Amino acid sequence: MANVTLGGTPVETIGNLPKIGDKAPKFKLTNTDLEDKTNTDFEGNRLVLNIFPSVDTGTCAQSIRTFNEKAGQLENTKVLCISKDLPFAMARxxxxxxxxxxxxxxxxxxxxxxxxxxxxxxxxxxxTLLSRCIVVVDTDGTVLHTEQVPEIADEPNYKAALDALK
Incomplete structure (x- = not known):
């Protein structure tokens, strides 16, 4: 389990992020149209998984804005913003x-x-919410980069995530 902090108070996660060089676990998530999406829907693309607790917090919202700005410049790459928020909140x-x-x-x-x-x-x-993390995956599903943000209120290291794609 990873040890991170929320406002300086230690909290724990259920485990640890996938290791660099491993295959990323398969997933099935729900998009804003309430459709199921799996990793196979994104085959052939590099993926930046921007994972966070809730879009209704300032840091989470900023991570979406930042990756939205950068995503248009990324070749053959999809940025997936993932939380446990209802799809309606994300769409709003x-x-x-x-x-x-x-x-x-x-x-x-x-x-x-x-x-x-x-x-x-x-x-x-x-x-039960998701910790703030970044997982970068290559076109073949191999994990290239991970970051477990140590303090939930802090933003991820955008540069390190994007540099993993170079």
Whole structure:
């Protein structure tokens, strides 16, 4: 399990992120049209998984904005913004913010994504939500980069995630 903090208070996750060089776990998530999306829907693309607790927090919203800005410049790459938010909340936010370069996905139905990727909180105020993480995956499903943000309120290292794609 990973140890991170929420406002300086230690919290734990269910496990650890996939290791660099391993195959990324398969997933099934729900998009804003309430359609199931799996990793096979994105085959042949590099993926940046921008994972966070909720779009309704400032840091999470900023990570979506930042990756939306950068995503249009990335060749053969999809940015997937993943949380346990209801798809309606993600659609509302993206519509209001003119976010159109990322794919919003939710783990609200089963929580399997968070468990399989080892990033569901098991303690603290955000228990059962997803920890703030970045996972970068190559076109063949190999993990190129991971980041478990140590303090939930902090933004991820965007540069390191994008540099993994070079």
């Amino acid at each position: 936010f993206c519509g209001a913010e003119d976010i159109d370069n990322v794919v919003s996905l939710s783990d609200y139905k089963t929580g399997k994504f968070g468990n399989d990727y080892g990033l569901t909180f098991t303690t603290g105020a955000f228990e």
